Amino acid sequence: MSILDEPSVEGRFGEFGGRFVPETLVPACQELEAAFRDAWTDPTFRAELNQLLSEYAGRPSMLTECHNLGRSLGIRLILKREDLNHTGSHKINNVLGQAMLAKRMGKTRLVAETGAGQHGVASATAAALLGMSCKVYMGAVDVERQSLNVFRMKLLGAEVEAVHSGSRTLKDAVNEAMRDWVATVSETHYCLGSVMGPHPYPWMVREFQRIIGEEAHAQCRELLHGEDPDFVVACVGGGSNAMGIFSGFIDTSTARLIGVEPAGGAAVGRGVPGVVHGMRSYLMQDEYGQVQEAHSISAGLDYPGVGPEHSYLASIGRAEYPTVTDAEVISAFQLMARSEGIIPALECAHAMAWIVREAPKMQGKVVLMNLSGRGDKDVGQMMEILG
Amino acid sequence: METEFRAKREQGRKLLVPYVTGGLTGWQQAIRAAADAGADAIEIGIPFSDPVMDGPIIQEASQRALDAGVTPVSIFEEARELEVGIPLAVMCYYNTIHHAGHERFAYQLVSAGISAAIVPDLPLEESGLWCAAADAAGIETVMLAAPTAPDERLPRIAARSRGFLYSVGLLGVTGERNSLAASATALAKRLKAVTDVPVLVGVGVSNAAQAREACLVADGVIQGASVVRRLMDGGPEAVGEYVAEVRAAITF
Numbered sequence: 223m224s225i226l227d228e229p230s231v232e233g234r235f236g237e238f239g240g241r242f243v244p245e246t247l248v249p250a251c252q253e254l255e256a257a258f259r260d261a262w263t264d265p266t267f268r269a270e271l272n273q274l275l276s277e278y279a280g281r282p283s284m285l286t287e288c289h290n291l292g293r294s295l296g297i298r299l300i301l302k303r304e305d306l307n308h309t310g311s312h313k314i315n316n317v318l319g320q321a322m323l324a325k326r327m328g329k330t331r332l333v334a335e336t337g338a339g340q341h342g343v344a345s346a347t348a349a350a351l352l353g354m355s356c357k358v359y360m361g362a363v364d365v366e367r368q369s370l371n372v373f374r375m376k377l378l379g380a381e382v383e384a385v386h387s388g389s390r391t392l393k394d395a396v397n398e399a400m401r402d403w404v405a406t407v408s409e410t411h412y413c414l415g416s417v418m419g420p421h422p423y424p425w426m427v428r429e430f431q432r433i434i435g436e437e438a439h440a441q442c443r444e445l446l447h448g449e450d451p452d453f454v455v456a457c458v459g460g461g462s463n464a465m466g467i468f469s470g471f472i473d474t475s476t477a478r479l480i481g482v483e484p485a486g487g488a489a490v491g492r493g494v495p496g497v498v499h500g501m502r503s504y505l506m507q508d509e510y511g512q513v514q515e516a517h518s519i520s521a522g523l524d525y526p527g528v529g530p531e532h533s534y535l536a537s538i539g540r541a542e543y544p545t546v547t548d549a550e551v552i553s554a555f556q557l558m559a560r561s562e563g564i565i566p567a568l569e570c571a572h573a574m575a576w577i578v579r580e581a582p583k584m585q586g587k588v589v590l591m592n593l594s595g596r597g598d599k600d601v602g603q604m605m606e607i608l609g
Numbered sequence: 610m611e612t613e614f615r616a617k618r619e620q621g622r623k624l625l626v627p628y629v630t631g632g633l634t635g636w637q638q639a640i641r642a643a644a645d646a647g648a649d650a651i652e653i654g655i656p657f658s659d660p661v662m663d664g665p666i667i668q669e670a671s672q673r674a675l676d677a678g679v680t681p682v683s684i685f686e687e688a689r690e691l692e693v694g695i696p697l698a699v700m701c702y703y704n705t706i707h708h709a710g711h712e713r714f715a716y717q718l719v720s721a722g723i724s725a726a727i728v729p730d731l732p733l734e735e736s737g738l739w740c741a742a743a744d745a746a747g748i749e750t751v752m753l754a755a756p757t758a759p760d761e762r763l764p765r766i767a768a769r770s771r772g773f774l775y776s777v778g779l780l781g782v783t784g785e786r787n788s789l790a791a792s793a794t795a796l797a798k799r800l801k802a803v804t805d806v807p808v809l810v811g812v813g814v815s816n817a818a819q820a821r822e823a824c825l826v827a828d829g830v831i832q833g834a835s836v837v838r839r840l841m842d843g844g845p846e847a848v849g850e851y852v853a854e855v856r857a858a859i860t861f
Contacts, residue, residue: 232735
């Protein structure tokens with residue numbers, strides 16, 4: 223039986239997922255689900271999206287084998303280069319799909335949340351390309367630490383609003399984007415950036431991101447002479463880049479799937495099932511169900527929840543969700559830059575940090591890592607940290 | 610609550626339900642003042658870290674209460690002391706219930722003397738587990754209906770609603786607006802046509818005049834941000850004065 227199925231009619235992956243939204247948004251979610259089903263089975267839509275992905279986003283993204291790091295760690299280390307996509311991360315795959323879908327639904331405006339700014343930049347880009355207006359909500363803390371991306375969004379014509387409520391990071395940006403959507407639902411599409419939120423988002427975003435895994439699976443077979451990697455590793459905040467690459471290996475290989483969470487935002491590692499942002503999933507919360515603040519060096523992973531399909535994969539044991547510390551991340555970030563000439567996004571440095579730590583137990587194995595974004599946006603922050 | 614609301618409606622009275630954030634400074638006195646000034650029931654807000662249906666005023670009130678260490682349990686303990694002679698309802702986000710456990714939460718409400726629950730992020734399709742526990746405990750679950758709902762959806766929501774039916778006045782979150790949205794009376798009219806459950810308009814009914822306008826069609830109104838702002842700015846007396854003003858305006 224296939225694990226990578228559609229969720230149930232209620233949008234459940236096992237006992238996770240669902241559609242816990244204000245009544246105002248229920249018809250919007252139903253309409254979106256119907257529109258996505260229709261588009262996703264429409265060869266014309268698929269062809270148009272594929273054309274954008276190849277001619278605009280630069281797909282397929284290539285594989286790079288890290289010979290230097292591989293040698294020193296005693297493993298074969300292969301990167302899936304989503305950092306080389308237009309706008310610098312995997313986020314563009316999802317955003318082009320959703321923006322095309324929104325346009326097909328007659329919507330004229332996109333709202334989006336963003337943590338590190340990569341999804342915001344991708345949304346602003348797609349809006350510019352397709353002639354839509356775009357408003358991006360970003361936690362005030364993140365506006366501060368990702369000022370370069372804030373300016374990029376503005377250059378692209380988007381309006382950026384700093385969110386001052388709650389922990390002033392990604393989770394609060396999601397709240398504010400949902401409040402906007404509740405008030406503007408007739409003309410606005412909420413362009414959610416990860417495999418989270420109410421049904422159909424977790425499924426729809428996975429479908430838009432599974433191209434990462436499908437390409438990587440075929441590319442690995444070629445590089446490895448018909449073999450699959452032993453490990454597939456990705457960082458997890460909401461979890462879209464991880465779901466994207468896992469999709470290519472869940473059913474078609476026995477590779478161990480590793481989703482690396484930050485120690486301060488370990489939804490699967492430290493959370494218990496809860497309901498926020500429209501979904502039932504693992505969630506960091508206190509004894510009364512108040513959602514706790516995540517703390518991570520990486521704005522993109524600073525999220526106390528996780529996409530429901532990850533909770534499901536964890537619950538059935540198909541994927542594992544270890545954590546790494548900020549200190550391990552900083553050192554992995556530098557190691558990758560110096561050994562391979564690649565500056566990773568701080569998010570992806572989490573995956574790298576796990577690989578570095580666990581390499582002694584993986585000697586001789588093949589490790590595929592999703593390098594989901596480039597680190598240009600993090601250089602300013604690292605300059606402060608490293609003095 | 611529903612029996613009492615239906616009886617009052619029979620007598621030609623419009624129903625007035627002020628909302629007060631639980632645990633906010635002066636909240637118990639505000640509830641007493643509101644009851645004395647002519648409220649028919651009180652909606653007690655249980656503060657939540659991520660209130661997606663609430664605008665800036667109720668967000669701020671929730672945050673103040675949370676910062677002061679307020680918990681659902683502390684609110685229930687204090688609610689038990691209220692004895693205001695009108696029904697009490699809670700407005701809480703679903704994770705508060707989910708985390709406590711459905712049966713346990715329903716039992717906590719009963720023990721606190723609370724008769725109804727409004728859960729703004731629990732739509733019809735997800736409400737089964739909670740409604741079963743609430744029904745079993747005798748807690749009335751008030752469902753919300755929104756202007757975006759297609760006609761076929763409204764009777765199904767109304768059929769599952771107990772206590773009253775919450776008619777969401779506009780597309781948007783709680784908060785005060787300059788005028789009553791046209792959607793407020795339009796939706797109330799659509800609901801009145803398909804149900805005899807009392808229909809109360811909430812979200813965006815911001816003053817006595819707007820309450821009167823809504824009550825030309827609906828069976829009553831919920832007053833949220835306008836009450837909470839007065840409690841934060843003027844204290845419990847200001848809430849009492851305001852509730853009396855609204856009561857007068859909706860007495861036809």
